[in-house]
Amino acid sequence: MSLSTPTAYWPLRSMPQSFSELRVGLIVLATSFASQWFFRRYEPRSTLTRVALLVVIPALLSFPISCTHAVSWYAALPLAFVAYGGSLGAFILVYRLSPFHPLANYPGPIIAKTSKLWAAYVSFRGDQHRYYKRLHDLYGDVVRIGPNELSIRDASLVHTVLGQGGLPKGPRWDWRTGSPALIALCDPVKHGNQRKLWSQALSSKEYEAIVAKRARQLASCLENLVHRSGHKDGTALNMTAWFKYFTTDFMGDMAFGGCSELMNAGGDKDGIWTLLESGLRISAAVAHVSYFKPILKSLTGHKGPIHRFRDFGRETVFKRLQVGANRKDLFYHLSGEELPESERPSVDDVAQNGLLVILAGSDSTSNTLTGIIYYLLLNPTAYDRLQEEVDSVFPNGEEPLDVLKLSQMEWLNGCINETLRLLPAVPSGSQRSVLKGKGTKVLGKLYVECFLRRQLFLHTYSIHRDERNFHIPEAFLPERWFSQGALAGEHNVTAFIPFSYGPTMCVGKNLALMEMRMVLCWMLQRFRFSKVPGVAYEEWEGRIQDWFVIHFEPLSVNVSIRV
Numbered sequence: 375m376s377l378s379t380p381t382a383y384w385p386l387r388s389m390p391q392s393f394s395e396l397r398v399g400l401i402v403l404a405t406s407f408a409s410q411w412f413f414r415r416y417e418p419r420s421t422l423t424r425v426a427l428l429v430v431i432p433a434l435l436s437f438p439i440s441c442t443h444a445v446s447w448y449a450a451l452p453l454a455f456v457a458y459g460g461s462l463g464a465f466i467l468v469y470r471l472s473p474f475h476p477l478a479n480y481p482g483p484i485i486a487k488t489s490k491l492w493a494a495y496v497s498f499r500g501d502q503h504r505y506y507k508r509l510h511d512l513y514g515d516v517v518r519i520g521p522n523e524l525s526i527r528d529a530s531l532v533h534t535v536l537g538q539g540g541l542p543k544g545p546r547w548d549w550r551t552g553s554p555a556l557i558a559l560c561d562p563v564k565h566g567n568q569r570k571l572w573s574q575a576l577s578s579k580e581y582e583a584i585v586a587k588r589a590r591q592l593a594s595c596l597e598n599l600v601h602r603s604g605h606k607d608g609t610a611l612n613m614t615a616w617f618k619y620f621t622t623d624f625m626g627d628m629a630f631g632g633c634s635e636l637m638n639a640g641g642d643k644d645g646i647w648t649l650l651e652s653g654l655r656i657s658a659a660v661a662h663v664s665y666f667k668p669i670l671k672s673l674t675g676h677k678g679p680i681h682r683f684r685d686f687g688r689e690t691v692f693k694r695l696q697v698g699a700n701r702k703d704l705f706y707h708l709s710g711e712e713l714p715e716s717e718r719p720s721v722d723d724v725a726q727n728g729l730l731v732i733l734a735g736s737d738s739t740s741n742t743l744t745g746i747i748y749y750l751l752l753n754p755t756a757y758d759r760l761q762e763e764v765d766s767v768f769p770n771g772e773e774p775l776d777v778l779k780l781s782q783m784e785w786l787n788g789c790i791n792e793t794l795r796l797l798p799a800v801p802s803g804s805q806r807s808v809l810k811g812k813g814t815k816v817l818g819k820l821y822v823e824c825f826l827r828r829q830l831f832l833h834t835y836s837i838h839r840d841e842r843n844f845h846i847p848e849a850f851l852p853e854r855w856f857s858q859g860a861l862a863g864e865h866n867v868t869a870f871i872p873f874s875y876g877p878t879m880c881v882g883k884n885l886a887l888m889e890m891r892m893v894l895c896w897m898l899q900r901f902r903f904s905k906v907p908g909v910a911y912e913e914w915e916g917r918i919q920d921w922f923v924i925h926f927e928p929l930s931v932n933v934s935i936r937v
């Protein structure tokens with residue numbers, strides 16, 4: 375047969391062509407496999423390396439692809455990105471679901487094991503706390519909720535994970551710009567240094583008088599509103615908002631020497647809460663995939679709500695630092711005003727804490743106060759017993775200023791603890807990192823292979839509602855906290871971690887407790903809180919959102935003046 379005939383020519387021409395396509399296909403597969411291995415092994419954090427791996431490599435692959443006869447040169451570039459990106463994604467997926475993955479033995483939903491995008495979506499929906507609790511009820515104490523992340527519902531690990539010598543903070547704080555605020559400082563030494571300033575600042579006794587002044591003002595604002603309504607049986611008020619105004623005004627005084635007058639204005643006059651709430655949901659979701667932060671920032675510039683809120687916090691700090699201290703407020707200590715100039719932290723470092731003060735200091739406390747009123751409405755017996763206690767400890771309208779007496783009131787502290795147990799301000803706890811290293815990290819009963827960086831967290835909401843720790847866990851029972859005569863049944867105080875635990879636990883815990891005890895007594899002395907007819911209170915709890923910090927919808931409460 376002559377070679378010039380079409381039948382003879384076809385196999386000769388197609389052999390090298392198909393061989394060359396196969397060869398190029400193998401090059402793409404090998405390159406994407408190597409990139410997957412590199413990502414896994416080195417977890418590159420520099421933008422340059424990521425651009426090289428995700429942009430430069432596929433761009434280079436378009437050359438061999440364009441050399442095959444099957445693809446024209448202008449189709450080669452998009453094809454290279456699709457082929458390389460697709461096979462890279464497939465390799466990552468297969469590895470994460472394979473029995474070779476170091477967390478393969480931990481149960482969890484398949485979708486969660488494949489990518490943290492799922493966790494970001496759950497977080498964005500706001501029901502992360504309820505979802506993780508359902509997973510723990512289904513799978514047990516350790517659940518794989520991300521390719522490299524575990525959620526833990528085992529109170530015996532509290533000391534090991536969060537205590538002295540425990541694990542450092544996790545990557546949810548990564549990829550931030552500027553100096554980190556205290557809560558985002560992952561380096562234990564830097565954290566410890568800044569924390570000393572915070573502890574010193576928050577231990578001042580001066581704040582008691584400020585809480586009292588602001589509690590008096592809150593009482594008078596509510597009285598005016600009730601009088602103005604003209605109803606002697608009281609009027610419906612949004613207590614979520616009023617407690618926010620109270621805590622923000624107090625924090626303004628305590629941190630900045632006075633900057634906020636929301637109670638006077640009767641509303642969020644600067645729109646800071648609106649701004650914060652619209653940013654928190656996105657920020658909580660993005661924290662799961664923190665490498666998206668730079669992308670999001672480049673898309674929104676400085677116009678995203680969280681950035682605008684951070685800018686507001688920074689500006690407030692700058693203004694306060696320019697004016698100087700009129701007394702020893704929080705920023706007096708944080709900026710080291712008593713130290714020689716050379717030893718002071720930079721203004722930029724100090725300014726990052728502006729947002730933290732408003733968020734950590736005001737939001738958690740105001741939400742817990744709202745939660746207490748909510749549970750009192752649903753539990754009239756507990757309400758009556760608390761009322762009796764307030765009236766007997768501070769009779770005849772005596773102002774509740776004695777912090778020692780406040781700290782010894784069993785019903786008062788029982789109600790506060792029960793609310794912190796059922797509705798912890800940070801429901802999904804504080805993420806920790808198991809750093810990369812050789813071998814296995816032993817965490818109590820848990821063994822974590824350290825070939826890669828791992829993340830884990832103790833799921834506060836699930837631990838607090840675990841019957842092995844607290845009997846009848848879903849019930850609001852302040853009596854379980856009594857020093858004497860507490861109800862019989864499980865009561866594991868190690869499992870009570872609303873303020874977290876160890877060297878990074880809430881530095882404002884004592885201040886928050888003092889503030890909540892005082893203002894609650896003030897409110898209960900002067901007002902009677904009752905349900906507003908037609909409001910479905912049981913449903914309100916089901917709409918609570920977990921955006922790293924807990925988020926409440928307005929709680930409408932009938933407020934009347936006690937005679």
Ligand code: HEM
Nearest residue numbers: 556557734735738739742799800804873874878880882886
């Ligand atoms: C009911 C009130 C509060 C609750 C439940 C609460 C809870 C928490 C939790 C769970 C953390 C995370 C700890 C960790 O990462 O391990 C935290 C951190 C923090 N809280 Fe609070 N908090 C409250 C009130 C306050 C107040 C009034 C302040 C005062 C400014 C404050 C300031 C902070 C700060 C600065 C941090 C970071 C601590 C660190 O990283 O060392 N908090 N809080």
